[in-house]
Amino acid sequence: MRILLLSLIFTTVVNAQTNYSVSSIDGPLKENANAVVRLDETIVEITAKNKMQVTNHRVITILKKAGENSIKPYAFYSPNTKITNILALVYNDQGEEIEKIKKKDFYDISAVDGGTLYGDSRVKVFRYTPTSYPYTVDFTYTYTTPNTAFLPRWMPIDDYMVSVEKSSFNMKIIESLQWRKKEKNFKDYDIINNSSKSVISYEMNQIPAQKKEALSPSFYYYEPQLMIALNEFHLEGVDGYAKDWESMGNWQFKSLLADRDQLPEHTVRLITEKLSGITDREEKIKKIYEYVQNNTRYISVQLGIGGWQPIAAEEVDRVKYGDCKGLTNYTKALLKSQGIESYYSVVHAGKSKLGMEKDFAIMQGNHVILNVPNQENDIWLECTSQKIPFGFLGDFTDDRDVLVIKPSGGEIKHTHKYLNDNNLQKTVGEMVVTDTGGITANLEIETYGIQYDKHAEVLSMSEKDKNDYYTEYWNNINGLSIGETIFDHDKNNIKLTEKITLSAQSYVTKMGNDLLFKPNAFNANKYVPNRYSDRKLSFEIDRGYTDNDEIDIKLPINYKLGKLPSPVIITSEFGNYEMSLEKISENQLRYKRKIQLKSGLYDKSKYDGYRDFRKKIKKYDNTKIVLSKIPQGQPTKHLK
CATH class of the missing domain: 2.60.120.1130 (Jelly Rolls)
Known part of the structure; x- marks a missing residue:
């Protein structure tokens, strides 16, 4: 009965809107726009801390080639995240259906890069080559997952040069679960909030495109965002609890890092011999960092909880490779063997300098670096590069807030600025x-x-x-x-x-x-x-x-x-x-x-x-x- 009901919901969502002619778009929404989002609807149901279903329905009219980046023609999945329905329809400028892309027509490819040794994430992608502009894409898919550490965010406006007819977000959470939310950049928009104790419901309508101007900051700093987090959640077979950054770090340390920093005795002896006669603490840290650079190589591992938990230091020592998590944890273990404390740190890596939300604890980040306390001048180590100088981060991880994970809990610190x-x-x-x-x-x-x-x-x-x-x-x-x-x-x-x-x-x-x-x-x-x-x-x-x-x-x-x-x-x-x-x-x-x-x-x-x-x-x-x-x-x- 439940399967039949979900199928009915999916069909209703797909067919909820029928007039997708370009002429039906209000004139102001076409100004400064490369694309117009006709409908962006997210429906989330969380029935347990390890049970979530998400339906995304997105209809977008592409006015010109520059708008095609906003189609988002993909759906990620893995052994635990399963796509139950997926369909894409294409309409011409008159709103007439010209192509139907069914599940069997989607490309199914790996979602990991060539540097990944192990990875179970995959993505279904559809490709459509337009013969003319404008045209409209109607894309809907539903997935189920036990992973509730990362909940869908509502980000109703894509980017500069994209306008929105309607965007809505509806999340129902079982009453036994406690949740938190953060509204960001809401004050400049007319947003309808129909939320209740167990239902989170927001809607936004008729938002004209914002023209991009020279030297404009990243759109991320302007766009309205709704972030939601459960205090009790699940991640690839591991239950978690967090209500703030301290408890978030405490959970990650106990559940993902504890007891993974053991090293073979012969390696500890080798490092001790290499540091023999060196009394300067910073010089010891540097020698250990250079040892890691000279004796390991970077290979990504994104398999199940391995996407978030580092390979044990003993295993990295044996195989001489690891991803950012494994190599950072390995360096941390080598330093610990010499009595030097350091901390595994989660960061949003990339040139846009995105940082952790200081006042809202939520699973974030796409990279890991190492923090070594050093009085007023902490040392930050990028452990994946065999070439980068000791203590240098570069524009990939500099000048941003990161989550430093300590045995006592998490702490937000700011990486070094190059000014x-x-x-x-x-x-x-x-x-x-x-x-x-x-x-x-x-x-x-x-x-x-x-x-x-x-x-x-x-x-x-x-x-x-x-x-x-x-x-x-x-x-x-x-x-x-x-x-x-x-x-x-x-x-x-x-x-x-x-x-x-x-x-x-x-x-x-x-x-x-x-x-x-x-x-x-x-x-x-x-x-x-x-x-x-x-x-x-x-x-x-x-x-x-x-x-x-x-x-x-x-x-x-x-x-x-x-x-x-x-x-x-x-x-x-x-x-x-x-x-x-x-x-x-x-x-x-x-x-x-x-x-x-x-x-x-x-x-x-x-x-x-x-x-x-x-x-x-x-x-x-x-x-x-x-x-x-x-x-x-x-x-x-x-x-x-």
């Missing part, structure tokens, strides 16, 4: 300008912080890829030819030095007998953000940085300099800029430039000021100098 002057690039070198308009140069580029993180990618490139990388890096120089490249990778100081020789046949512009060239050949900033007559959103300088450039320029001896521009100093709340050209001799200049950009979230009222700052930088970075040809018969002054 402004920490992200330093120093470029020094010599450039020779030829009388035929070409240049040759020897450069030395030092990078630190996040700038180091970006430049260090070149270390693992092939010769061809290196050449392509530098050609693109200096794409302002036509006909660029890269010569010798030498790298000095100082992992102790987290610094990369690149020594590069290069040449180009026609960098300088000829004007009759004169030459016109830009002294800033190697770090000219061209970016100026778009102009808006009525900006709607705040703007963000995501990562500040500092660049220092000093280039000595040798000029052809049969040319003379015109008047040099005066030094430039610009000071603003967004950063500072300095530029100068100094005449060293008749045929030699010294170009100096410094730019500092300050990270931060700024009010929209300051946008025009920031744009003006960037316009000035572009102007002065584009400074040109005229070299006048000395007539034949006149004496020339040679370089000293």
Whole structure:
């Protein structure tokens, strides 16, 4: 009887809306929109802490190709999460059905990447290639799962440039279970709340698309979200309890980490011998970290509870591989064997710097790193990389709140920030300008912080890829030819030095007998953000940085300099800029430039000021100098 009832609900949901013609969409919803969500409905029923059913019904009209990312044509499953119904329908712009994609027509593929050794997650995906725009996709599926540690979130607006006709969320929870919720970014929207003690019900209608503006923060920081968590839950055969971060960490330590840090005696002896004579605590931590880097490799394991529980340290020691969980736990165990306490820490990894919800404990995160308390300057270790320097995180896990799991419970800590002057690039070198308009140069580029993180990618490139990388890096120089490249990778100081020789046949512009060239050949900033007559959103300088450039320029001896521009100093709340050209001799200049950009979230009222700052930088970075040809018969002054 229950199966028949669920089937009836599924059929009703699929056929609840019949008019999907594009003409039926209100005009304001089409403005600034790549896609319009006609209906986004989530129905959740939790009948026990280990029993949940979810139906997702999503109808979306794709107005143009850029909107196709919002289709979300997939449904994940695993041995414990089973898809019971799935169907996709496609309609043309008149709302007429043109294709039906049944369960047998879905592609069934692994949901884990090539670096995963073990993984049981899979995904059903449908593919539709449109012959014209607009068109509409109606996608419905139902799944059942015993896993209630992660409950569906209500996120009624997809992204910038997507409008919404209707979005609803309904969750029924058996009365014996306690639950918590958090409403985030609700204040700017008209949201209908029909919730009761055991039913959570929200609805949102007629939301126009928000146009994306230059430097807009991630949509995640604006979008309304409803988060729900059970105090008692289930995860892949393991029961859990959490009402705050302390209890969440306590459960994870006892249920997922305890007794998984045992090591063979011979390994403990080996590490003890390697640290013999070392008295400095930080040096011991570094040696153990380097041991892990040199003796293990990263392979993901996503099998059942193994998706959340680390492989035992003893097993990692035996096979010499592990995923982020296993390698972090292994490093933790090695440190513990030497009397050094450290903590397994769960993080949202990725360049968008998402952090844990500090005031709402919920299963979160997609990666694990290690926290080593070190007075006021904690050490953070990325244990999956064989190349990353000791104590360096990079833009994958820096500057965000993470869950640090201690035996006593969980604690939210913030990872290291790389701010402004920490992200330093120093470029020094010599450039020779030829009388035929070409240049040759020897450069030395030092990078630190996040700038180091970006430049260090070149270390693992092939010769061809290196050449392509530098050609693109200096794409302002036509006909660029890269010569010798030498790298000095100082992992102790987290610094990369690149020594590069290069040449180009026609960098300088000829004007009759004169030459016109830009002294800033190697770090000219061209970016100026778009102009808006009525900006709607705040703007963000995501990562500040500092660049220092000093280039000595040798000029052809049969040319003379015109008047040099005066030094430039610009000071603003967004950063500072300095530029100068100094005449060293008749045929030699010294170009100096410094730019500092300050990270931060700024009010929209300051946008025009920031744009003006960037316009000035572009102007002065584009400074040109005229070299006048000395007539034949006149004496020339040679370089000293």
